[in-house]
Amino acid sequence: MDNTPSISDENAGIQLKDISWWFLAIILIFVWAIYIFLTRENYQEAFNFIKIGIAVTIKTSLIAYAFAVALGLFAGLGRISKNIFFNNLSRLYVELIRGIPMLVLIFFIALVGVPMFVDGINAFGAWLVSIGLGVIGAPLSGFGNRAFTMNSRAIIALSVTYGAFLAEIFRAGIQSIGRGQMEAGRSLGMSYGQTMRHIILPQAVRNVLPALANDFVAMVKDSSLVSVLAVRDITQVSRLYAGSTFRFREAYITVSVMYLTLTVVLSLLVQLMERRLRNND
Amino acid sequence: MINPHDNTEPRDMIVVKDLYKHYGHVKALNGVNLTVKKGKVIVVIGPSGSGKSTMLRCLNHLEKPTSGEVWIDGLLLGKDEKALNEARTEVGMVFQLFNLFPHLSVLENVTIAQKVVRGRSKDEATDIAMKQLKRVGIPEKADVFPTNLSGGQQQRVAIARSLAMNPKIMLFDEPTSALDPEMIKEVLDVMLDLAKEGMTMVCVTHEMGFARSAADEVLFMDEGLIVEHTTPHGLFNNPKEERTKLFLSQILQH
Numbered sequence: 001m002d003n004t005p006s007i008s009d010e011n012a013g014i015q016l017k018d019i020s021w022w023f024l025a026i027i028l029i030f031v032w033a034i035y036i037f038l039t040r041e042n043y044q045e046a047f048n049f050i051k052i053g054i055a056v057t058i059k060t061s062l063i064a065y066a067f068a069v070a071l072g073l074f075a076g077l078g079r080i081s082k083n084i085f086f087n088n089l090s091r092l093y094v095e096l097i098r099g100i101p102m103l104v105l106i107f108f109i110a111l112v113g114v115p116m117f118v119d120g121i122n123a124f125g126a127w128l129v130s131i132g133l134g135v136i137g138a139p140l141s142g143f144g145n146r147a148f149t150m151n152s153r154a155i156i157a158l159s160v161t162y163g164a165f166l167a168e169i170f171r172a173g174i175q176s177i178g179r180g181q182m183e184a185g186r187s188l189g190m191s192y193g194q195t196m197r198h199i200i201l202p203q204a205v206r207n208v209l210p211a212l213a214n215d216f217v218a219m220v221k222d223s224s225l226v227s228v229l230a231v232r233d234i235t236q237v238s239r240l241y242a243g244s245t246f247r248f249r250e251a252y253i254t255v256s257v258m259y260l261t262l263t264v265v266l267s268l269l270v271q272l273m274e275r276r277l278r279n280n281d
Numbered sequence: 282m283i284n285p286h287d288n289t290e291p292r293d294m295i296v297v298k299d300l301y302k303h304y305g306h307v308k309a310l311n312g313v314n315l316t317v318k319k320g321k322v323i324v325v326i327g328p329s330g331s332g333k334s335t336m337l338r339c340l341n342h343l344e345k346p347t348s349g350e351v352w353i354d355g356l357l358l359g360k361d362e363k364a365l366n367e368a369r370t371e372v373g374m375v376f377q378l379f380n381l382f383p384h385l386s387v388l389e390n391v392t393i394a395q396k397v398v399r400g401r402s403k404d405e406a407t408d409i410a411m412k413q414l415k416r417v418g419i420p421e422k423a424d425v426f427p428t429n430l431s432g433g434q435q436q437r438v439a440i441a442r443s444l445a446m447n448p449k450i451m452l453f454d455e456p457t458s459a460l461d462p463e464m465i466k467e468v469l470d471v472m473l474d475l476a477k478e479g480m481t482m483v484c485v486t487h488e489m490g491f492a493r494s495a496a497d498e499v500l501f502m503d504e505g506l507i508v509e510h511t512t513p514h515g516l517f518n519n520p521k522e523e524r525t526k527l528f529l530s531q532i533l534q535h
């Protein structure tokens with residue numbers, strides 16, 4: 001490095017190492033992609049076919065993420081709870097999910113978990129009918145698997161999976177807040193729950209906001225796995241397109257550019273947020 | 282069940298009976314008995330690890346005793362969390378490291394528990410908070426965040442935060458130990474005023490000057506026991522126990 005000629009003086013100090021080459025490369029990829037989508041008919045056709053999946057990909061990610069946050073917060077609170085049942089249940093959930101590949105989990109939850117849940121509801125409904133509560137029991141016992149579309153099963157599967165990841169983020173966030181905060185809240189007469197809600201969680205969530213947002217980006221990508229359930233997200237639609245036209249190149253370049261656009265934009269937003277948070281400290 | 286008031290006045294603010302606190306095989310408290318009458322200021326001194334902070338934290342059950350009883354104003358602290366929360370509203374506590382809520386402004390720090398626990402309206406809580414902030418001398422800092430305050434100011438906000446709950450008792454856990462020397466006085470002044478106004482106080486502190494001028498009684502603790510319980514004058518001029526003499530000679534020789 002010593003013999004690298006320094007081009008910096010007092011005014012202009014841009015060196016090779018200061019430039020985000022990787023970012024320029026990504027921009028280049030986008031420019032090239034825009035160019036081919038504008039000029040090549042094959043790519044236009046692929047794009048127009050695959051874009052019908054964008055809404056499903058975004059909707060699935062958003063809804064699943066909202067459920068995952070709720071589930072993760074609940075399980076995260078469980079991980080630090082002194083209640084033995086709640087604590088162990090949360091731990092079991094997190095360890096089970098983390099120990100099974102996401103693809104297998106999605107198959108399992110959608111094709112085994114949901115039907116088992118429906119069977120349980122049906123049995124409960126039948127029992128209610130048998131003890132004379134037909135008004136509530138009859139609809140429950142007649143509740144079919146069809147009530148859950150593959151789209152909703154995909155959302156359940158993604159939520160349950162990501163809930164376990166988010167639980168660990170929430171747990172870490174809560175544990176990053178010093179003991180003194182809980183003690184101060186409790187000494188003022190606030191209950192554990194009140195202190196958690198008004199004192200600990202607002203600080204904890206702020207600390208883990210970047211990590212939470214990163215997991216949203218990850219979920220947008222992992223939502224492609226739901227294509228195995230024939231949910232028509234952009235991955236599934238591009239598979240259909242490739243399968244029927246044999247234009248694999250067009251199909252997978254198009255879908256890759258779509259994911260990249262989503263994730264790069266989201267990552268930039270996350271970075272912006274992180275900078276904001278740091279400046280506010 | 283033993284009558285808790287068998288040898289104490291029913292109106293005593295704090296009654297502690299046979300308090301033990303063991304962490305595994307570490308014995309922090311080994312049978313503490315104490316009665317604090319209304320309006321008295323008790324200063325607790327002793328070497329580090331003597332159990333004084335543990336005892337203080339047992340008084341509002343922030344630390345659950347291994348065995349023994351704590352009575353606050355005639356109410357036995359037990360396992361029932363709801364009753365415990367109610368009892369804690371009557372017992373303010375000030376910590377060595379202030380423990381202000383960093384995500385809330387000074388005013389919000391002082392109003393949050395009033396709103397959440399006492400169910401006071403925003404206006405009422407704000408009125409009370411401003412009164413308490415005036416009392417500790419920093420009403421002008423109401424809209425500032427704690428990180429922008431000096432240590433002494435933060436500790437005064439912490440005192441105001443506790444006082445806003447209208448406690449009957451104030452506990453101080455080494456309130457000046459984390460402060461720069463020039464800020465100790467401003468906090469001690471607030472505590473002195475409080476003592477003069479008749480607040481029942483238990484203070485763990487190394488400020489012997491405060492013990493002399495404000496305390497009605499001084500406790501010397503060592504190895505989880507109250508070794509000596511007397512007046513400030515008695516303790517400083519006429520200590521009875523060897524351990525007390527040794528401790529005083531170590532801290533007062535300069």
